Amino acid sequence: MLITGCSSGIGLYCAQQLPKHNYHVIASCRYLSDVIRLQEMGLNCIQLDLACQQSIEQGWQQALKMANGKISYLFNNGAYGQPGALEDLPTEALRQQFEINLFGWHHLSRLVIAHMLERQQGRIIQNSSVLGLVAMKYRGAYNASKFALEGYTDTLRLELADTPIKISLIEPGPIISSFRKNAKIAFEQSIKLEQSRHQAAYQHTLKRLGQEGASSRFTLPASAVFNALLHALEAPSPKVRYYVTSPTHLFALLRRCLPVTWLDAILRKS
Template sequence: MTTAILITGCSSGIGYHCAQSLHQAGYLVVASCRQQADVDRLRNEGLHCVQLDLADNASIEQGLTETLAITGGRLDVLFNNGAYGQPGALEDLPTDALREQFETNLFGWHSLTRAVIPVMLRQGNGKIVQNSSVLGLVAMKYRGAYNASKFALEGYTDTLRLELANTPIQVSLIEPGPIESQFRANAKRQFEAHIDMAASRHAQNYQNTLDRLGKPSPSNKFTLTPEAVLKPMQMILDSDTPAARYYVTQPTYIFGFLRRLLPVRWLDKILIKSD
C-alpha cells in the first residue's frame, strides 16, 4: 500500500521541495498551503493539494477532511512544517504578534496533530515528523518570538514521543539551520507589520536585520538547499525505528555540541554577537 503523507507549509522552501520530491518518488503526497493561489499552483503542477491555514481551526479541520478523502481515510505520515519567523526584540514585540507566532508555529500544529493521532491509532501505524530549528536549541537576538515557538515545539514533541511510546505512532524532530526558502522575505514583512523601528533603542541593529532579510540571496555561508531536509525525511520514512532527532546544516551540529559543552555565560558570549 502506498504511503500517504500530509505536508504543511508547501508554498515554497522545504515543504514544496519535499512534497514534489516524495510525489515523484511514488508516495501519495498531499501538500497544504495557506493561500488558495498557492493551492491552485501546486495542483496545476500535478500535486494533490489542500488549503490549510494553521492559524484557523476550521481550516485545519477542513484541510484534514479533504486530505483523508484523497488518501482513502489513511494517513501514514504527518510532516508538520508550516511556520514563519517574527523578528524583533521582545521589548518591542506586541503581545498580539507573539500570539500570532504561536498560533501558526505551535497551536495549529497541535490542533492538526490531535486530529491525526486517532486516525493513526485506528490504522495501527503512523509517523509524526516535526520540522523544528537550530533556534529550538539555542536562542539568538531579535528572533525571540520564533525562538520561543521552537523551544516550545521541542518540549511539546519530546512529551508527545513519551506519551505515544506504547502506541504504533513514532515521533521525530528535524532541526535545520539556514535553508534556502522564502523565510527571510516573509520575516521582513512581519517585521515591518509589527515593529516600530523608529521608536526602538535597537534601531541600528534592526537596520542590519532588514539589510540581511532584504538580500536576494542568503548571507549565511552555511545555508543549504531544501534537499538537505529531504534526506532525513527519507531516512525517517525508510526506518522502522526512526531517531528522535535529526540535525541538518553545520550550525545545528555546532550549536547542539556547544550547548552541551559550554557554560551558559560562554555560550552567551558567542550568541550575543548575532544580529
C-alpha cells in the same frame, strides 16, 4: 502523506520529491492562490490555514478523502519567523507566532494521532530549527515557539511510546527558502522601528532579511532537509532528532558542553 506549509522552500521541495519515492503526497498551503499554483504544477494540494481551527479541520477531512481514508505520515512544516526585540513585540504578534507555529500544529496533530491510533500505524515528523536549541537576539518570538515545539514533541514521543506511532524532529539551520522574505514582512507589520532603542540593529536585520540567495556559506538547499525527512519516514528506527546544516550540529554540541555564560557570549555576536 500530508505536508503543511508547501507554498515554497522545504515544504514545496519535499512535496515534489516524495512522489518519486512512491509516496502519495497531499500538500497544503495557507492561501488559496498558492493552492491553485501548486495544483497547476501537478501536485495534490489543499488549503489549510494553521491559524484557523476550522480550516485545519476542513483541510484534514479533505486530505483524508483524497487519501481514501488512510494517512500514515504527517510532516508538520508550516511556520514563519517574527523578528524583533521582545520589548518591541506587540503581544498580538507573539500570539500569532504561536498560533501558527505551535497551536495549529497541535490541533492538526490531535486529529492525525486519533486517526493513526485507530489504524495502529503512523509517523509524525516535526520541522523545528536550530533556534529551538539555542536562542538568538531579535528572534525571540520564533525562538520561543520552537523551544516550545521541542518540549511539545519530546512529550508527545514519551506519551506515544507504547503505540506504533513514531515521532521525529528535524532541526535545520539556514536553508534556501522564502523564510527571510516572509520574516521581513512580519517585521514591517509588527515592529515600530523609529520608536525602538534597537534602531541600528534593526537596520542590519532588515538588510539581512532583504538579501537574495544564501544567507551564509553554511546555507544548504532544501534537499538537505528532504534527506533527513526520507530517513525519518523509512528507517525501522528513525532518529529522535535530525540535525541539518553545520550550525545546528555545532550549537547542539556547544549547548551540551559549554557553560551558559560562554555560550551566551558566542550567541550575542551571532
